[in-house]
Amino acid sequence: MKRLVLLGSTGSVGRQTLEVVSDFPERFRLVALTAASNWKALAEQARRFRPRVVVILREDLYRSLREALPSEIEVLSGERALSEVAAHPEADLVVSAIVGLAGLTPTLSALSAGKTVALANKEALVTGGELVKATARRTRARLLPVDSEHSAIFQALKGHRRRAVARILLTASGGPFRKRPAESFPKITPEEALQHPRWRMGAKITVDSATLMNKGLEVIEAHFLFDFPYERIEVLIHPESIVHSLVEFRDGSLLAQLSLPDMRLPIAYALAYPERLPLPYPRLSLTEIGQLTFEPPDPQRFPCLSLAYEAGRRGGFWPVALNAANEVAVEAFLNRRLRFDQIPRLIEETLAHLSFSGKPGSLEEILEADRETRKMAQSLIKERICSR
Numbered sequence: 001m002k003r004l005v006l007l008g009s010t011g012s013v014g015r016q017t018l019e020v021v022s023d024f025p026e027r028f029r030l031v032a033l034t035a036a037s038n039w040k041a042l043a044e045q046a047r048r049f050r051p052r053v054v055v056i057l058r059e060d061l062y063r064s065l066r067e068a069l070p071s072e073i074e075v076l077s078g079e080r081a082l083s084e085v086a087a088h089p090e091a092d093l094v095v096s097a098i099v100g101l102a103g104l105t106p107t108l109s110a111l112s113a114g115k116t117v118a119l120a121n122k123e124a125l126v127t128g129g130e131l132v133k134a135t136a137r138r139t140r141a142r143l144l145p146v147d148s149e150h151s152a153i154f155q156a157l158k159g160h161r162r163r164a165v166a167r168i169l170l171t172a173s174g175g176p177f178r179k180r181p182a183e184s185f186p187k188i189t190p191e192e193a194l195q196h197p198r199w200r201m202g203a204k205i206t207v208d209s210a211t212l213m214n215k216g217l218e219v220i221e222a223h224f225l226f227d228f229p230y231e232r233i234e235v236l237i238h239p240e241s242i243v244h245s246l247v248e249f250r251d252g253s254l255l256a257q258l259s260l261p262d263m264r265l266p267i268a269y270a271l272a273y274p275e276r277l278p279l280p281y282p283r284l285s286l287t288e289i290g291q292l293t294f295e296p297p298d299p300q301r302f303p304c305l306s307l308a309y310e311a312g313r314r315g316g317f318w319p320v321a322l323n324a325a326n327e328v329a330v331e332a333f334l335n336r337r338l339r340f341d342q343i344p345r346l347i348e349e350t351l352a353h354l355s356f357s358g359k360p361g362s363l364e365e366i367l368e369a370d371r372e373t374r375k376m377a378q379s380l381i382k383e384r385i386c387s388r
C-alpha cells in the first residue's frame, strides 16, 4: 500500500490521479489533498477518499472547508501548510500537480524530506531545475515524470547507457492553431485557445499548448530531468498524440512509447513505479488509427518555442524569467488584456528589459527573480508596449 500526498487534487492531473487511486483502492491510500480555492470540490474529494489532512491555500476559505468536513479530517490553510503536508511523515509518494511556479516550494519541501515525487508541475523544474536536482541528490529522493512526454522518454531510456543516446525527440500535438494562418492570430479568443484538439487540461497548460510554450517548457524540463544538452533535444509535431516521445540511439534506432492520449497512463506509471498496473482504460488500436504523421514545428508562427530554447541555453535566472513572463502573459490573455499574438511579444520584451547574472543559489533568489519579472511584464502590459 503506497501512501500519497496529492498537491493540486482539484485540477486536471489531480482528478485523474484520484481516478487511478479509486480504480486501485488496495494499492493506494491518500494522506493529504490540497487545492487553492475550490473548497467545495476539495471537500467532496475528502469525504470520498478520507485523507488525514486537507489544505486550502486561501485562508479566507478555511472556515467553509472546516465546516464541510468531519472532525477526524484535519483542515489547514495557507502556503506554509502546503509545504508542511508535502513533507508529511506518513507519505511514501508526493504527486506534485499544482500549476505554475506555486508548485516549486512544496515540491522542494517534499524532496527535502526525501519523498519520492511524481512531478506533473513542470514549472518547478523550469524555474528551480538545479536546486530541485541538488535537493533530490542530497536526500536521495526520487523524481518520477508525470508529463506524458517525459514519462515516454523515461520508459524508453530504461536499461540503456546514457552514452548510447543520440537525441531526445519530444512530440507535440501542435495545438488548435497548427494550421491557422498567422494573419488571423490577433483574432484568437480565449475560448478558441481553450479548445485543445487532443487533451483536456487546466487553462494555463491549454493556452501554453496553443502557443507551443508548453513544448518549450518541456524542453527545459527534459534538459534537467535527463541531464541532456539542448542541442540534442528536438521537437516534432505529431497531431495524433499517439507517440508520446522518442529516444534516438547512437546506432540510429528509435524507441518510442505509444498509447491513446490519456494522462491516467503516465500518472499510473509514476504512482506504481517500478510496477505496471493492469489499467482498465481504452487501449490503442493501431489498425483503427491507421496513420501517424509528423512535421517540424513552425518557428515563425510559434515563436514561444524558440524563446524557451534561448532562455534554457542562457541558463541561470533566464528560465525563471521566461516562466514568470509567460504566466503573466497567459493570465492577461485569458482576462482579455492581451491578444494571443502578443503573448510571445510580451515575453520577449520583458526578458529584454531585465538583466540577470549568475545562477540562482536559493529558493529565495528564484522567487525574487520571479517577482521582478512579473513586475516588469505587468508594467509593459500597462504601458501597452505590446499593442504597438
Ligand SMILES: NC(=O)c1ccc[n+]([C@@H]2O[C@H](COP(=O)([O-])OP(=O)(O)OC[C@H]3O[C@@H](n4cnc5c(N)ncnc54)[C@H](OP(=O)(O)O)[C@@H]3O)[C@@H](O)[C@H]2O)c1
Binding pocket: 007, 008, 009, 010, 011, 012, 013, 014, 034, 035, 036, 037, 038, 039, 057, 082, 097, 098, 099, 100, 102, 103, 120, 121, 122, 123, 146, 147, 148, 199, 200, 201, 202, 203, 204, 205, 263
Ligand atoms: N492537465 C494535464 O493533462 C497535464 C499534463 C502534463 C502536465 N501537466 C502539468 O501539471 C500541472 C497541473 O496542471 P493541470 O492541468 O492539472 O492544472 P489545473 O487543472 O489548473 O489544476 C491546478 C491545481 O493546482 C491548484 N492551484 C492553483 N494555483 C495554486 C497555488 N497558487 N497554490 C496552490 N495550489 C494551486 C488548483 O486548485 P484550485 O482548483 O482550487 O484552483 C488545482 O488543484 C501543470 O504544471 C501542468 O503543466 C498537466
